[in-house]
Amino acid sequence: MDFKVADLSLAAFGRKEIQLAEHEMPGLMAIRKEYAGSRPLSGAKITGSLHMTIQTAVLIETLVELGAEVRWASCNIFSTQDHAAAAVVVGPDGTPDDPKGVPVFAWKGETLEEYWWCTEQALTWPGGDGPNMILDDGGDATLLVHKGAEYEAAGAVPTPNEDDPEEWKVVLETLRRSIAETPGKWTATAKRIKGVTEETTTGVHRLYEMHKNGRLLFPAINVNDSVTKSKFDNKYGCRHSVIDGLNRATDVLIGGKVAVVCGYGDVGKGCAEALRGQGARVIVTEIDPICALQAAMDGYQVTTLEDVVETADIFITATGNFNIITAEHMARMKHQAIVGNIGHFDNEIDMAGLAKIPGIKRVNIKPQVDEWVFPDGHSIIVLAEGRLMNLGCATGHPSFVMSNSFTNQVIAQIELFTKTESYPVGVYRLPKHLDEKVARLHLDALGVKLTKLTKEQAEYIGVDIEGPYKPDHYRY
Numbered sequence: 237m238d239f240k241v242a243d244l245s246l247a248a249f250g251r252k253e254i255q256l257a258e259h260e261m262p263g264l265m266a267i268r269k270e271y272a273g274s275r276p277l278s279g280a281k282i283t284g285s286l287h288m289t290i291q292t293a294v295l296i297e298t299l300v301e302l303g304a305e306v307r308w309a310s311c312n313i314f315s316t317q318d319h320a321a322a323a324v325v326v327g328p329d330g331t332p333d334d335p336k337g338v339p340v341f342a343w344k345g346e347t348l349e350e351y352w353w354c355t356e357q358a359l360t361w362p363g364g365d366g367p368n369m370i371l372d373d374g375g376d377a378t379l380l381v382h383k384g385a386e387y388e389a390a391g392a393v394p395t396p397n398e399d400d401p402e403e404w405k406v407v408l409e410t411l412r413r414s415i416a417e418t419p420g421k422w423t424a425t426a427k428r429i430k431g432v433t434e435e436t437t438t439g440v441h442r443l444y445e446m447h448k449n450g451r452l453l454f455p456a457i458n459v460n461d462s463v464t465k466s467k468f469d470n471k472y473g474c475r476h477s478v479i480d481g482l483n484r485a486t487d488v489l490i491g492g493k494v495a496v497v498c499g500y501g502d503v504g505k506g507c508a509e510a511l512r513g514q515g516a517r518v519i520v521t522e523i524d525p526i527c528a529l530q531a532a533m534d535g536y537q538v539t540t541l542e543d544v545v546e547t548a549d550i551f552i553t554a555t556g557n558f559n560i561i562t563a564e565h566m567a568r569m570k571h572q573a574i575v576g577n578i579g580h581f582d583n584e585i586d587m588a589g590l591a592k593i594p595g596i597k598r599v600n601i602k603p604q605v606d607e608w609v610f611p612d613g614h615s616i617i618v619l620a621e622g623r624l625m626n627l628g629c630a631t632g633h634p635s636f637v638m639s640n641s642f643t644n645q646v647i648a649q650i651e652l653f654t655k656t657e658s659y660p661v662g663v664y665r666l667p668k669h670l671d672e673k674v675a676r677l678h679l680d681a682l683g684v685k686l687t688k689l690t691k692e693q694a695e696y697i698g699v700d701i702e703g704p705y706k707p708d709h710y711r712y
């Protein structure tokens with residue numbers, strides 16, 4: 237088996253944590269039981285590009301139990317938990333000397349070149365007969381296949397411009413090399429793929445853009461917008477892990493501090509609530525009047541970053557947009573202000589611009605924590621080099637919330653793989669009855685007792701006794 241992880245001797249520790257996580261992931265375990273006989277993913281060759289954590293290990297092993305063959309990479313250079321990666325490679329029945337699990341290409345602290353090499357490896361199946369499915373988080377695996385096929389059709393990979401972002405240069409170089417090694421590789425891969433299931437807001441944006449421009453090559457299920465994903469993982473998950481990231485990185489007392497949350501979508505709502513819970517005075521920035529009004533009515537001051545950049549102590553970006561905190565903003569911040577991003581990509585904070593300030597000095601405090609010292613002597617603390625700080629500085633979301641997200645993922649994989657002809661190229665969401673099913677699978681573990689509709693009540697509000705209980709446009 238080919239694989240590349242940090243250290244297989246961490247597998248036993250990883251396995252113990254996976255066993256604890258399984259108990260906290262009732263949705264995934266129920267799906268394993270439900271499909272144990274039919275194994276609907278037999279024949280599926282799934283390339284996964286999603287943070288290689290303990291929770292993801294339970295997802296991967298669920299896909300395998302349902303019959304799939306799997307290869308995996310992380311979707312961020314800092315988010316891999318090395319013990320999880322090792323345990324997945326070794327597998328439940330293997331040993332570090334005789335690994336019997338799943339090929340994983342991921343370790344904590346990859347360079348950008350290594351990151352794209354790992355993504356390419358996860359997409360490169362021995363014998364060249366896979367993948368036929370992608371499970372993506374942020375869309376990097378999907379991007380590599382699409383750009384590769386596009387450049388193969390054009391007959392050349394473009395030469396990067398000098399001012400292109402570093403990462404884009406690495407993507408182009410990865411494609412140039414892979415196409416030289418195996419001409420036509422990406423066109424063949426794109427043809428083989430039945431579909432992709434996408435985990436996050438930012439990846440879903442990319443898919444809708446590609447579809448709008450007529451560039452999407454295979455169907456996609458938008459997992460993010462299942463209610464049991466974005467209204468849970470993005471919100472309650474970040475409510476947990478934003479604080480975890482801040483504490484592990486800095487251990488600064490949050491109570492009494494002024495914290496700015498940029499963006500009051502699902503992630504921003506979770507972050508703001510968590511910071512307020514710790515006693516911070518939270519200020520929100522927004523561009524959308526609806527979200528701004530929500531923040532105001534939830535009791536937060538809503539203003540512009542310019543107004544508070546010199547006085548706040550903690551800044552968290554949660555927009556999925558770019559250039560939210562500029563180098564100029566950071567230069568104006570007070571001494572030892574903390575700057576972190578929890579959105580998917582690192583361009584919410586202008587790290588390249590910060591590094592270019594004449595005379596600026598970067599002092600590494602510990603992995604994923606840097607003090608940037610300005611020429612006048614004052615400094616700021618930047619978390620995870622501007623990459624998502626909850627996974628870079630801590631361990632991301634806990635198992636229970638990820639069980640909701642990943643149960644949606646598995647159901648979406650089954651749906652696209654087994655009913656491919658029902659999904660012409662396009663971007664789809666799972667039907668509401670499946671969303672409700674995911675929620676239902678998580679109620680018992682929390683001791684929730686659901687009220688049952690009477691027949692008369694169901695008729696009165698115009699729904700089936702067994703659901704779905706809400707129309708598609710309902711917003712929760």
Ligand code: NAI
Nearest residue numbers: 436437438499501502503522523524555556557578579580
């Ligand atoms: P969302 O679309 O619900 O919220 C983003 C909000 O930012 C919107 O309300 C938008 O109006 C606002 N916004 C956009 N530009 C802005 C600007 N210039 N200034 C202030 N506000 C601005 O998206 P969601 O689901 O909250 O996701 C946000 C990001 O977090 C995405 O990149 C997503 O992929 C990522 N994400 C990260 C997770 C993690 O564990 N770190 C978990 C889930 C999502």
